[in-house]
Amino acid sequence: MSARDQILRKIEPLEPVNHPGDFKGASIDFDFRASLEVVGARIMTKEELEIVFPGRRRYDKTLDGLSLAEVEVLEIDGEFVVAENGAIWLTEEAMPHRVAPFICQHLVINVKKIVPNMHAAYEELKKPNSSFGLFLAGPSKTADIEQSLVIGAHGARSLTVVIHP
Amino acid sequence: MLSHSEASENFIADAERTDWHDETLWFVRAKRDKASKVLPEWEAMREHASQIKDHTLANLGEYLQAFESKAIANGIHVHWAADAAEHNAIVHGIIAAQGSKTIVKSKSMLTEECHLNDYLASKGIEVVDTDLGERIVQFRNEAPSHIVLPAIHLKKEDVGETFHQHLGTPKGNKDPQFLTEAARQHLRGHFLASEVAITGVNFAVAETGEFVVCTNEGNADMGAHLAKVHIACTGIEKIIPKRADLAVFLRLLARSATGQLITTYSSHFHKPREGQEMHIVLLDNGRTRQLADPKYKNSLKCIRCAACFNTCPVYRRSGGHSYHQPVAGPIGSILAPNIDKKANADLPFASTLCGSCSNVCPVKINIHEQLWFWRQDLMEAGLAPAGKTIGMKLMAFTLANPVIYRVGGSLLRRFSHLLNTRLNPWYKQREMPVAPKESFQEWYKKR
Amino acid sequence: MRVALFVPCYIDQFYPQVAVASLELLEKLGCEVVVPTDQTCCGQPMANSGFASSTVGCDANFTHNFEGFDYIVGPSGSCVLHLKEHHPSEKIRNSVYEICEFLTDVLRITTLSAKFPHRVGLHQSCHGQRGLHLSSMSERNEKPFSKLQDLLSLVNGVEVVMPAREDECCGFGGTFCVTEEAVSVKMGQDRIKEHDANDVEYITGADTSCLMHMEGILRRQGSKVQVKHIVEILNHA
Numbered sequence: 055m056s057a058r059d060q061i062l063r064k065i066e067p068l069e070p071v072n073h074p075g076d077f078k079g080a081s082i083d084f085d086f087r088a089s090l091e092v093v094g095a096r097i098m099t100k101e102e103l104e105i106v107f108p109g110r111r112r113y114d115k116t117l118d119g120l121s122l123a124e125v126e127v128l129e130i131d132g133e134f135v136v137a138e139n140g141a142i143w144l145t146e147e148a149m150p151h152r153v154a155p156f157i158c159q160h161l162v163i164n165v166k167k168i169v170p171n172m173h174a175a176y177e178e179l180k181k182p183n184s185s186f187g188l189f190l191a192g193p194s195k196t197a198d199i200e201q202s203l204v205i206g207a208h209g210a211r212s213l214t215v216v217i218h219p
Numbered sequence: 220m221l222s223h224s225e226a227s228e229n230f231i232a233d234a235e236r237t238d239w240h241d242e243t244l245w246f247v248r249a250k251r252d253k254a255s256k257v258l259p260e261w262e263a264m265r266e267h268a269s270q271i272k273d274h275t276l277a278n279l280g281e282y283l284q285a286f287e288s289k290a291i292a293n294g295i296h297v298h299w300a301a302d303a304a305e306h307n308a309i310v311h312g313i314i315a316a317q318g319s320k321t322i323v324k325s326k327s328m329l330t331e332e333c334h335l336n337d338y339l340a341s342k343g344i345e346v347v348d349t350d351l352g353e354r355i356v357q358f359r360n361e362a363p364s365h366i367v368l369p370a371i372h373l374k375k376e377d378v379g380e381t382f383h384q385h386l387g388t389p390k391g392n393k394d395p396q397f398l399t400e401a402a403r404q405h406l407r408g409h410f411l412a413s414e415v416a417i418t419g420v421n422f423a424v425a426e427t428g429e430f431v432v433c434t435n436e437g438n439a440d441m442g443a444h445l446a447k448v449h450i451a452c453t454g455i456e457k458i459i460p461k462r463a464d465l466a467v468f469l470r471l472l473a474r475s476a477t478g479q480l481i482t483t484y485s486s487h488f489h490k491p492r493e494g495q496e497m498h499i500v501l502l503d504n505g506r507t508r509q510l511a512d513p514k515y516k517n518s519l520k521c522i523r524c525a526a527c528f529n530t531c532p533v534y535r536r537s538g539g540h541s542y543h544q545p546v547a548g549p550i551g552s553i554l555a556p557n558i559d560k561k562a563n564a565d566l567p568f569a570s571t572l573c574g575s576c577s578n579v580c581p582v583k584i585n586i587h588e589q590l591w592f593w594r595q596d597l598m599e600a601g602l603a604p605a606g607k608t609i610g611m612k613l614m615a616f617t618l619a620n621p622v623i624y625r626v627g628g629s630l631l632r633r634f635s636h637l638l639n640t641r642l643n644p645w646y647k648q649r650e651m652p653v654a655p656k657e658s659f660q661e662w663y664k665k666r
Numbered sequence: 667m668r669v670a671l672f673v674p675c676y677i678d679q680f681y682p683q684v685a686v687a688s689l690e691l692l693e694k695l696g697c698e699v700v701v702p703t704d705q706t707c708c709g710q711p712m713a714n715s716g717f718a719s720s721t722v723g724c725d726a727n728f729t730h731n732f733e734g735f736d737y738i739v740g741p742s743g744s745c746v747l748h749l750k751e752h753h754p755s756e757k758i759r760n761s762v763y764e765i766c767e768f769l770t771d772v773l774r775i776t777t778l779s780a781k782f783p784h785r786v787g788l789h790q791s792c793h794g795q796r797g798l799h800l801s802s803m804s805e806r807n808e809k810p811f812s813k814l815q816d817l818l819s820l821v822n823g824v825e826v827v828m829p830a831r832e833d834e835c836c837g838f839g840g841t842f843c844v845t846e847e848a849v850s851v852k853m854g855q856d857r858i859k860e861h862d863a864n865d866v867e868y869i870t871g872a873d874t875s876c877l878m879h880m881e882g883i884l885r886r887q888g889s890k891v892q893v894k895h896i897v898e899i900l901n902h903a
Binding site for chain 2: 056057058060061062064065066067068069070071072073074076077079080082089092093119120123136138139140141146151152153156157171172173175176177179180183184185186187188189190191192193194195196197198199200201202204206207208209210
């Protein structure tokens with residue numbers, strides 16, 4: 055018997071328990087700016103961005119995984135930011151390559167939309183799925199050495215968010 | 220192998236380090252407390268998550284098959300493994316077909332459980348662990364001591380010395396920023412070169428056939444997106460029914476683990492990248508046995524946040540290695556005996572049953588109650604240490620007979636000074652209570 | 667009100683003053699207190715060591731002594747929790763009370779004539795707190811409350827101070843205190859350190875077992891800090 059059949063056969067259905075349904079989060083007016091700051095992102099205006107990162111690379115399909123390793127500053131578009139935790143939803147379609155937001159040294163994300171919490175976020179994601187998508191909250195970080203927070207473990211060393219009203 | 224109590228004694232011998240370990244992890248718990256108290260719906264959300272898991276476990280077979288067919292339709296290769304040996308053979312088969320000799324792997328407690336690294340090493344394949352904490356302990360030939368903070372037992376001096384030996388960083392440099400940068404440069408080379416990447420799985424969604432991997436460093440993504448072949452290894456209990464359920468679990472996971480609002484990266488792998496091969500291995504390894512036992516079924520709800528480690532007063536003062544298992548702490552103590560009763564008979568006793576673990580658990584696993592059940596099962600299986608069974612039976616006999624109890628009690632009080640000996644573990648670092656002349660009952664009779 | 671006083675075995679043998687204070691306090695509050703004289707133990711020491719199957723005789727003896735009472739009151743959260751969770755008789759499970767919860771929830775006392783002009787550190791014993799819910803728990807998102815602090819607030823002159831970690835376990839843990847001696851003692855020492863930082867004269871709580879453990883460490887350290895069960899303070903003239 056295959057392992058699959060063996061496993062499935064060993065799983066006896068238990069007493070039925072209903073799925074509790076979708077959770078209703080408390081309606082809290084989360085401050086997305088505060089959350090972005092907590093996760094280590096910077097918020098800039100378009101004008102500030104021009105001054106700080108004049109030479110940044112925009113989304114560009116010609117960039118493949120390895121050539122992205124050479125990119126210092128990459129600018130991409132996010133779909134929305136979640137106010138409760140500063141996470142930005144990104145999809146493969148908006149990136150030159152899946153590894154893009156990880157491998158560049160500094161990341162800039164444009165966001166037009168804000169949703170209050172994760173429940174609202176997954177409401178947004180009910181439409182057809184991308185092949186790959188992620189919530190990204192701030193720059194790469196680690197605290198694996200004595201719990202000291204270090205920014206820039208493997209992924210981007212900084213995250214700049216530009217909110218487009 | 221040392222038992223938990225023996226290993227703990229060694230750990231505690233370094234009081235300063237024990238205090239540091241305790242305080243550092245307590246700080247993580249304090250961050251968790253703060254993060255959870257910001258949300259008025261916290262306790263309701265724990266209950267909700269627990270119910271989703273109850274529902275999933277009650278229909279696990281169906282959800283696994285639903286996940287499988289969706290994942291296959293998405294272009295993901297789905298493998299099933301009954302035990303660790305099958306799991307390792309499957310993973311090795313995929314790597315061998317690619318012809319790789321060095322691969323990268325992000326954090327996966329399941330691969331620790333299967334001892335995958337050792338197995339692959341025996342086949343001539345080097346696994347580079349890419350989580351910083353895991354890379355540190357891998358260099359040191361140690362096991363992770365915590366499932367979220369693998370190197371929490373080490374001080375920065377230890378890491379500095381390890382990196383000096385393995386990465387050539389200057390001797391004496393113990394700056395976390397500097398050492399992390401050294402690891403970044405070192406591991407970037409591996410990410411760019413590796414053709415196969417292994418990751419763990421935090422959640423696998425039956426509705427969509429996608430799986431979610433959460434990291435703070437971005438190492439799982441760096442590996443998976445650059446490799447030609449991505450192998451994700453998961454236990455069958457990581458299935459959840461719907462995508463919307465992720466909202467509840469992602470809100471709970473990071474807040475419970477570290478007090479963060481969310482992990483930096485929560486990646487949803489739905490289909491392979493163009494030209495990429497994506498595999499998922501579904502492992503049983505005793506999980507179906509656990510599922511079939513109503514006493515222990517709930518342990519399969521675990522989302523590996525390690526909040527129970529951080530709150531456990533015993534874990535904080537004994538270190539992860541004292542549990543001699545890939546998953547330490549309270550949750551490890553109820554998972555390990557399912558795999559091997561005899562080898563892990565000490566673990567359910569490495570607790571005061573204070574109950575704090577069950578209180579922090581984001582999916583409301585009754586951890587301290589399961590510890591109690593395991594104690595019964597292990598003693599019933601005849602795994603008591605020498606002398607314990609006789610001692611317990613004698614005690615039970617005495618306490619069942621008031622007359623013998625009274626005589627025994629008065630003898631105990633009269634000769635209690637004889638217990639002031641090094642052979643009495645109580646007396647080693649504590650005085651015995653001063654025996655009164657009269658017991659309460661003796662006093663009461665005369666009243 | 668007719669109340670059966672449950673005196674746990676180790677209190678009977680080593681801390682009779684705790685049982686005396688319980689008896690006197692309940693009588694002061696107008697209860698008719700009966701002390702079943704053939705009582706021994708709740709069975710917890712065996713059960714928590716994995717020998718619940720050996721407590722049949724002990725359980726039967728407890729039932730024999732206490733089944734005729736609607737209120738069984740004991741000065742030990744841990745023993746009471748064990749009875750509530752594991753005793754085979756439903757009547758017993760439903761009739762047993764830890765003494766503080768009995769005072770606040772059944773007798774609903776609002777005054778006491780007690781006086782204890784000292785600085786006292788409060789130890790929240792886990793089984794009373796997390797098991798019997800004698801107070802809110804720091805891990806939970808819940809409204810803070812404490813039945814023990816409510817009772818102590820009725821005592822004249824007492825100054826209650828909480829340790830920095832309000833509800834961390836002291837490490838007694840039943841047979842854990844000897845089978846895991848090193849961790850057990852370390853946990854106790856750490857609790858005491860926090861109480862010492864508060865400069866307390868006494869450490870009190872609702873579980874004599876935790877106090878016995880901490881007392882053993884205090885005495886070995888040559889400390890002047892003493893332990894007292896909460897009923898000894900509530901009964902203090």
